[in-house]
Amino acid sequence: MSRRTLALGAVGFGLSVALTVGITQNAAATPRGLDRTPSAAARAAGITAAGGGYAGWSGHASMTRTQRSLPSTAPSKVPSTLTPMATGSTVPGIDVSSYNAPVNWGSWWNKGKRFAYIKATEGTSYRNPSFSKQYTYSYRKGFIRGSYHFGRPDGASGAAQARYFVAHGGGWSADGKTLPGALDLEQNYTDGKHPCWRNSDAENVAWAKSFVKEYRKLTGRDAVIYTNMNFWKQCMGNTTAFRNTNPLWFAYYGTPKSVPGGWPYYTFLQYSGTGMDLDRFSAGLSRLKALALNR
DSSP: OTTOOOOOBOSOOOTTSOTTOOOBSOSSOOOOSSSSSOOHHHHHTTOOTTTOOOOOOOOOTTSOTTGGGSOTTSOSSOOSSSOTTTTSOOEEEEEEOGGGOSOBHHHHHHTTOOEEEEEEEETTTEEOTTHHHHHHHHHHHTOEEEEEEEOOTTSSOHHHHHHHHIIIIIOOOSSSSBOOOEEEOOOOTTOTTOTTTTOOHHHHHHHHHHHHHHHHHHHSSOOEEEEEHHHHHHHSTTOOTTTTTSOEEEEOSSOOSOOSTTOSSOSEEEEEOSSSEEEEESSOHHHHHHHHHTO
């Protein structure tokens, strides 16, 4: 998710904005094709179109938090290989970064998209220069939106990067229009010999735990985790440490038959990266609103 980097509710969706009015950030041409195809280094690391999607690179009480993303009609026993909402209603959305600036939010709204994730930060030194406009204009158009951070396990600690993220657009408010922040965890595409950031599986898991713990401390929310099958299995040891707390945003360009990390299902699915990254929330709009409101 980083060259550009997820599950329940909110009150007030801002449908009062006229659907025929497009909100475009500016008239400049949108860069295309800059981060849609895995680089040679990424392909060498095993990143492929199916199952290895990526978002980019900058340069009530008894329920687990993950289970709360289920619709009220969901079966009590969650299938382990398919999203339990596969046959029900879903909500389409997109995710963007500086590589997508400017975004014609009115056009995407008219195409039926209702949520968006916007890259805010990477590491502890990069800030998306288009973030403010992308975040603001999507909100004005009516999108339920959130921000994401591209994690750099080879740099500062997870906690330090969570603090940087929250300080620069990754916060959360109970306004019904803000999704919990997302942590983008994927391969090191610039170094094909060290796709796991020169870390062991245990070191990457510890780093991610540090990030999500600090993010929850600062915002009161459990961060969504964006990842792909290859990275989670090869660089995180297919850990199940996050399955009951952090909603999964799964990158798979097709129809996944399984998900990594012991998650019973994905909450968000990034299913295409051609032209614009396209995503799907795995339940209906009421559940997306519930995620935004932490209900």
